[in-house]
Amino acid sequence: MTHGVKARVNIWNPQTLDGDVSMAFLSLNAGTGHEASVIAAGWMVLPPEFNDHRTRFFVYWTDDHGNRTGCFNLRCPGFVLTDHTFDFNRPIDHVSAYQGVQHYIDMEIKMVRVD
Numbered sequence: 491m492t493h494g495v496k497a498r499v500n501i502w503n504p505q506t507l508d509g510d511v512s513m514a515f516l517s518l519n520a521g522t523g524h525e526a527s528v529i530a531a532g533w534m535v536l537p538p539e540f541n542d543h544r545t546r547f548f549v550y551w552t553d554d555h556g557n558r559t560g561c562f563n564l565r566c567p568g569f570v571l572t573d574h575t576f577d578f579n580r581p582i583d584h585v586s587a588y589q590g591v592q593h594y595i596d597m598e599i600k601m602v603r604v605d
Contacts, residue, residue, distance in 0.1 A: 505543070
């Protein structure tokens with residue numbers, strides 16, 4: 491069975507303090523409680539991970555609501571990259587400006603459950 495979600499997400503670079511995180515994402519969830527599988531994708535500003543305050547794309551996956559599994563980006567064994575035009579670790583150069591030019595990313599997530 492395949493489930494999916496598709497969205498257009500506005501890309502920003504909000505001011506964050508050290509230790510803070512800011513993100514916008516869409517997610518696809520299956521199951522409940524400790525058995526929940528989650529796939530999420532979007533952008534984030536995460537200074538502790540990247541040692542700066544720049545916006546980057548990310549994907550996240552867990553198969554047990556983050557209790558024992560869970561990983562970001564290409565560290566995930568079940569993640570298949572289908573668009574090789576960008577690098578998850580590279581900062582996003584074009585972000586939206588308040589009352590100015592807006593920048594978006596069109597995203598689609600598909601989850602295929604194999605039993």
